[in-house]
Amino acid sequence: MSAGILIAEDEEPLRVLLRYNLEAEGYAVEETDRGDEAELKLRESVPDLLILDWMLPGLSGIELCRRLRQRPETRGLPIIMLTARGEEADRVRGLSTGADDYIVKPFSVPELLARVRALLRRAKPAEIADRLTLGDIELDRVQHRVRRAGQDLHLGPTEFRLLEFLMRQPGRVFSREQLLDGVWGRDVYLDERTVDVHVGRLRKAVGHGGAPDPIRTVRGSGYSFDETFR
Structure with missing residues (x-):
């Protein structure tokens, strides 16, 4: 079962960006743009991360965080605080109120995803x-x-990330744009043909020795990891 994440953010473009990338990672995402609505949602159901x-x-988020830490049901809820406040005193205040992590806007989406994974790994390793x-x-x-049939495969760092991204959601077709966003990040500007080059390298690595190709090309749509391959 996918880990559940609640986003409480009033900037719609940022909220949409976060939801898109978190869902691409395989998380079940809910969202709200108000602190009081977030509190109601959290009383109804506690996600795996906020x-x-x-x-x-x-x-305010800082007040909601304080209240959540006072309730037994949400005392251990992992919380990442987003803010434009970058001063040390503000970071100390946010962390002392109960936030587990603190990210200053603007931030790198891949970095936020890495912090989400790290927090979930500590809180819910399964x-x-x-x-x-x-x-x-x-x-x-x-x-x-990476191993195939017990044999080590030699993948470059980009091919490794590409394979990991596809394996997280086998059968799902990703467009080249989605793969660029998910593997390289939205802050990197590359031609979509870059994806084709790295998919080709990945296929060569995992298909060593004539093994079946697990990467499926969907004409006009993109690529997916074939969940039925053997």
Whole structure:
């Protein structure tokens, strides 16, 4: 079951960006643009992680964080605080109120995703597996190692990230634009043909020795990891 994340952020473009990238990572995402609505949602159901803006209408993020830490049901809820306040005193205040992590806007989406994974790994280790295994391919996130049928595959760092991204959601078709965003990040401007080049390199690496190709090309749409390959 996917880890659930609630985004409480009143800047719509940022909220949409976060939801898009978190869902691409395989998380189940809910969102709200008000602090008081976030509090109601959290009383109804507690997610696995909360991404919380400092300044929210209805109820500030800093006050909501304080209240959540007073309730037994949400005392251990992992919270990442988003804010435009970068001063040391503000960071100290945010962390002392109970936030587990503190990210100053503007920020790198890949960095935020890495912090989400790190927090979930500590809070709910079962939700973030160290290994992904599909068919005879095993990807080890900790050792940064890929094996097929027990044999090591030699992948470059980009091909490793590309394979990991596709294996997280087997069967789902990703456009080249989605792969650029998910693997390279939205702050990097590359031609979509870059994806084709790296998919080709990935296919060559995982298909060593004539093994079946697990990467499926969907004409006019993009690529997916074929969940039925053997």
